[in-house]
Amino acid sequence: MDTTTVVIGAGQSGLAMSHRLTERSIDHVVLERGEVANSWRHERWDSLRLLTPNRESRLPGWRYDGDDPDGFMAVPEVVTFIDSYAAAINAPVLTGTAVTRVETSSRGYQVTTTGGVWNCEALVLAGGAANLASIPSLATTVPVSIDMVTPMTYRSPECLHEGGVLVVGASATGVQLADEIQRSGRTVTIAVGEHVRLPRTYRGRDIFWWMDAAGVLDERHDDVDDLVRARHIPSPQLIGTPEHRSIDLNSLARLGVEIVGRLCSIRDGVAQFSGGLANGCRLADLKMSRLLDRADTWAQETGIDVEDAPLRFQPTSVPSDPTLEIHLHRQAIGTIVWATGYRPDYSWLDLPVLDRKGRIRHDGGVISDAPGVYVLGGNLLRTRRSSYIAGTEQDTYELANHLHEYLDRHACVKAKAC
Amino acid sequence: MTMTTKPVDNGVNTEALIGAREALSQAPEAAEFTWRASCTWAGGTYSRTKIEGFSGLGQEHSHRQVFTYEADHPECFASEDRGATPVEHVLSALASCLTAGVAAVAQYRGIQLRSVTSTIEGRMNVLGILGADPEVRNGFNAIDVRFNIDADATPDEIEALVAQSQKRSAVFDIVTNPTNVSVNVG
Numbered sequence: 378m379d380t381t382t383v384v385i386g387a388g389q390s391g392l393a394m395s396h397r398l399t400e401r402s403i404d405h406v407v408l409e410r411g412e413v414a415n416s417w418r419h420e421r422w423d424s425l426r427l428l429t430p431n432r433e434s435r436l437p438g439w440r441y442d443g444d445d446p447d448g449f450m451a452v453p454e455v456v457t458f459i460d461s462y463a464a465a466i467n468a469p470v471l472t473g474t475a476v477t478r479v480e481t482s483s484r485g486y487q488v489t490t491t492g493g494v495w496n497c498e499a500l501v502l503a504g505g506a507a508n509l510a511s512i513p514s515l516a517t518t519v520p521v522s523i524d525m526v527t528p529m530t531y532r533s534p535e536c537l538h539e540g541g542v543l544v545v546g547a548s549a550t551g552v553q554l555a556d557e558i559q560r561s562g563r564t565v566t567i568a569v570g571e572h573v574r575l576p577r578t579y580r581g582r583d584i585f586w587w588m589d590a591a592g593v594l595d596e597r598h599d600d601v602d603d604l605v606r607a608r609h610i611p612s613p614q615l616i617g618t619p620e621h622r623s624i625d626l627n628s629l630a631r632l633g634v635e636i637v638g639r640l641c642s643i644r645d646g647v648a649q650f651s652g653g654l655a656n657g658c659r660l661a662d663l664k665m666s667r668l669l670d671r672a673d674t675w676a677q678e679t680g681i682d683v684e685d686a687p688l689r690f691q692p693t694s695v696p697s698d699p700t701l702e703i704h705l706h707r708q709a710i711g712t713i714v715w716a717t718g719y720r721p722d723y724s725w726l727d728l729p730v731l732d733r734k735g736r737i738r739h740d741g742g743v744i745s746d747a748p749g750v751y752v753l754g755g756n757l758l759r760t761r762r763s764s765y766i767a768g769t770e771q772d773t774y775e776l777a778n779h780l781h782e783y784l785d786r787h788a789c790v791k792a793k794a795c
Numbered sequence: 796m797t798m799t800t801k802p803v804d805n806g807v808n809t810e811a812l813i814g815a816r817e818a819l820s821q822a823p824e825a826a827e828f829t830w831r832a833s834c835t836w837a838g839g840t841y842s843r844t845k846i847e848g849f850s851g852l853g854q855e856h857s858h859r860q861v862f863t864y865e866a867d868h869p870e871c872f873a874s875e876d877r878g879a880t881p882v883e884h885v886l887s888a889l890a891s892c893l894t895a896g897v898a899a900v901a902q903y904r905g906i907q908l909r910s911v912t913s914t915i916e917g918r919m920n921v922l923g924i925l926g927a928d929p930e931v932r933n934g935f936n937a938i939d940v941r942f943n944i945d946a947d948a949t950p951d952e953i954e955a956l957v958a959q960s961q962k963r964s965a966v967f968d969i970v971t972n973p974t975n976v977s978v979n980v981g
Contacts (some may be wrong), residue, residue, distance in 0.1 A: 605820075638971070641973050642973050652970070653972070656961040660955075660959070663958060667951075667955075698937070
């Protein structure tokens with residue numbers, strides 16, 4: 378089967394790109410291993426809501442139009458949002474079609490799927506940055522009696538084995554899961570390495586309102602000081618709730634969660650944690666204050682009327698003598714939750730585009746080692762907004778333009794060759 | 796911050812460090828270094844450790860001179876106090892590593908340093924090393940470092956310098972995180 382462009386993945390990014398291609402009359406198909414918005418349907422926990430308020434839920438030509446622009450969508454609402462979009466833009470999605478191999482071909486690229494082989498000139502990888510849970514290798518040293526779950530397999534506290542819970546990682550995922558598991562009556566310990574602390578609201582407005590207004594979300598990938606590092610920073614400690622509450626290590630400690638340093642090793646059933654906890658917390662506090670300084674400066678310079686005065690939050694209160702070791706059996710830890718990030722699955726990608734760490738080499742989504750191939754999704758793909766749903770608007774606009782130009786050039790070269 | 800047109804000079808060549816980082820990201824095998832020391836017993840609890848060479852960037856390197864460090868234990872441990880104790884060498888290593896980091900980060904961030912001093916304390920219950928209480932560890936219970944920094948920067952910027960230097964410090968990592976150690980004979 379032939380088409381001009383194959384888009385892999387029918388989540389928000391792939392569908393947004395499909396819309397951009399349709400706008401440009403570029404013939405394409407969207408291949409989807411499961412259903413539209415598959416990861417949202419099947420690989421997220423029950424209580425999850427988006428980190429971004431509804432007003433930030435935008436796709437090209439599509440936006441939230443409900444009566445709660447400041448609220449946060451629960452996962453079923455996200456699925457409906459994306460589903461309705463797929464229908465509205467009439468996206469040419471082939472569901473239940475898993476890609477098993479991508480390689481170069483005389484036409485450009487050949488995409489082998491469980492539903493046949495496609496040949497195309499351009500290819501968009503929009504399968505998402507979160508296909509697999511990224512688990513550290515020390516997981517192999519966990520005693521077999523302890524159950525291990527990832528954010529992709531975790532659903533709710535009731536599904537956990539008996540006993541205490543060790544949550545590894547203090548991203549949005551880690552702190553949200555620690556929060557709900559502790560509230561369910563379990564004893565939770567959270568192992569904290571580098572993390573990003575943010576208040577839900579600041580001076581009466583959502584933190585995303587500030588980051589949008591002050592230009593933080595528009596910072597481009599090619600303007601960021603250390604891009605590799607910036608792309609690997611954990612998601613900010615935020616939770617979307619109807620109460621707009623903040624979540625951080627202080628709020629977890631108030632609930633009774635024990636805060637320990639980064640998990641370093643497990644030896645003979647004893648988990649060892651880094652003694653560098655205080656510095657990780659200090660870095661996060663300082664970084665949060667710098668962001669708030671920037672918001673205040675912006676507000677002052679633009680003269681915008683903000684009701685509440687600037688304030689600074691209490692520093693993270695680190696235990697004076699944090700636990701360095703936990704004997705997993707003696708302290709009755711029944712479950713370890715690996716909230717240690719996600720990674721994409723490129724096991725089917727037979728193109729010379731991966732670096733030594735298995736990451737795609739790209740410049741803002743443009744893969745120069747495979748002309749005509751683009752990648753979407755992930756942290757800071759093109760701007761800081763790329764990490765969130767609303768980032769698809771601009772990212773797909775710019776990459777569709779690039780793709781369009783590529784096809785024009787490609788057609789031109791081929792015509793001359795004939 | 797004071798406005799100044801004078802270029803910041805903390806005596807750290809950050810351009811070279813950034814260049815090295817770029818180069819080594821492209822050639823990761825060159826980034827593998829091995830640091831070495833050789834130690835000789837000199838009677839009692841006294842020893843001398845020599846540091847001469849190391850390997851990295853795909854080759855052997857020699858220091859500009861051989862550095863010798865003496866270690867011993869103090870008189871209250873019935874020794875002759877001919878050198879600092881090994882645990883004090885650890886404190887020295889941590890303080891100097893953090894101090895180097897402060898200078899490098901300050902240079903990178905355009906902050907002129909005027910003085911950087913620090914004191915470091917490691918608290919230890921010696922019942923551990925004496926084998927008198929199996930519940931007491933041998934090593935430090937805790938280490939406290941206090942920096943005093945005079946620089947063209949706000950208090951928060953100085954805090955951030957010190958925090959970033961910990962984040963990038965080899966010795967801070969060595970003392971806060973476990974390391975596999977194998978000790979063999981012959």
